[in-house]
Amino acid sequence: MSKSADIAMPVVRRLPRYYRFLLELEKSGVSRISSRELADKMGLTASQIRQDLNCFGGFGQQGYGYIVAQLREEIGRILGLDRAAGAVLIGAGNIGTAIAKQLVFSQGSLSLCGIFDKAPSVIGRRLVGLRVQGMDELDAFCAEQQPQVGILCVPDAAANEVVSQLMAHGVRAFWNFTHYDVALHFPGTVVENVHLEDSLMTLRYRLCRLSSEEQESEQAPF
Amino acid sequence: MSKSADIAMPVVRRLPRYYRFLLELEKSGVSRISSRELADKMGLTASQIRQDLNCFGGFGQQGYGYIVAQLREEIGRILGLDRAAGAVLIGAGNIGTAIAKQLVFSQGSLSLCGIFDKAPSVIGRRLVGLRVQGMDELDAFCAEQQPQVGILCVPDAAANEVVSQLMAHGVRAFWNFTHYDVALHFPGTVVENVHLEDSLMTLRYRLCRLSSEEQESEQAPF
DNA sequence: TAGATTGTTAATCGATTAACAATC
């Protein structure tokens, strides 16, 4: 059993950020960095960085630090960025369209191989070089292409149906832009939720507190 | 000082989800619910729900439970959904366009009052009833309209410049779709990051583990 | 009153930070 058996989610969620910072450092010609320097740059503690990295192995050199390029590559491998994976996007509305373009633009290792929609007005349109297909074509497509990731950009009410259809074809990973709780209804799946509305509500909350804080300090100036 | 002085972020981030579930219950005619029932529905513990809600006050009735409509409204107020707030969106590219449409479509309490872009080819275009303005018009617009929220849909490299410009006009809350670390560079701001790429990388990581888990259990079947 | 369920305190669990021995 590998060392990375059961990593805590907070650690996993920090990995992409490490990856980004290391890539940036690499680009700007920094070849070596200590946990302290990286911590200062990222607004973390050196301790946390060392703890996080050591979940996966000893990538550093005592007395010296970490080799940027090597560490970045290592984290990339941990994230699975070296392995290609196919994805189908369901729902070519506002967000679906933007995500499709973004995916192709940013050229990550996830390759979008199919786009599907229900609306006859959308079916047949071309998007990032792909023809938007109808939902009745989904089963045959999955059987042939075996995508691993489902990107859910449909209305909330349609999500359940779409997920069970995809699961029947072995799709276990979902990038979920709906409010439908995939993980709750389908155990054994792996789901990343992008809840834009929730994110915005959290911002509203924090903005409120910020404003009331300002007012309080004005009223009670000591 | 109100009871809600310093609420832990994990609690705050659960509020939008409570709000959604309660709204759903309300719509389906449920008028009363216990922490236990709600917990089962949401996949949480009853204890956590009671703890979370009691950060803000005693909204329930002992021996009876919570009144759905009342609790939903209370949480809405806590989130600041009853207060209107103006937002400017900077960057009318793929995501910017989708977000603009989504904001107007979902009709939240955040009102998009201005859209800005740098590209001459985009300036002047109409989007959700607004004219996309040039960056040179931003200062005058902010001075007059006093938006409270900045939505950052620009390329990473442009974010720093845009944020300082908006901060000069009193904008303190940012909905950030770039990888630029606003909170790190501008203390005193309130920032919600939507890091799509990070989210996708986390999904990739988890997909990898899921697959290797399956393989392992195939090889060692007991 | 008895039953139910909250509000709240105490116990547990997990994640972060600090400390330091190992070692390059």
Place this chain on the structure above:
DNA sequence: TAGATTGTTAATCGATTAACAATC
């Protein structure tokens, strides 16, 4: 060797869960 910095163990801090007294 001396200095630096990691890897790792121990201490602290915070968040979640359990328990129970208050009360509708």
